[in-house]
Amino acid sequence: MQLKSKKEQVSLLGEEVCILQPLVKKGITSYINYLNKKQAFIKLKLEMKESENQIVLKNHESHLVKNEIRVLDKKLRLSLSRQLSKYQQELNLMSMPSKKFFSNK
Structure with missing residues (x-):
């Protein structure tokens, strides 16, 4: 949800920067205002990229944990199966012997 919001903000700031650039060249708006918007746009793009990287990292970590759980589950099932077989x-x-004992009498 945060990523979607950042994408929308980046899109809007990008549009604003594109609109301001020709206005600065014509002297209609200040260059400092344009630079501030462009700086905010770049910063927000970097934040969005960092958020995307964190999502990828979390997905990767989640995948690793799932694999570890699967391995542990298989080991546990195998161990329980062996124990059950041994006890059986x-x-x-x-x-x-009890069958033989009772059948002899």
């Missing part, structure tokens, strides 16, 4: 084998081994 132990349970099967424990239940085998």
Whole structure:
């Protein structure tokens, strides 16, 4: 939302600078006013570019975190699956002698 607002401001300031330039050449408006507007335009463009860079950086960081979560999730699932398999084998081994014991009687 801030980026959209800055883009609109840059657009408006750009138009104003374009309008003021010929007026300065004709002596209708002051050169200092033109320079102030142009300076504000350049500053706002730099701020907008910085905002865009921050968005890209945050998206990249978010992507990295998502990948780390996926890796950790896979490791956890694999570990749980191994534990479950191990416990299932132990349970099967424990239940085998009791079956033999009860079937012999």
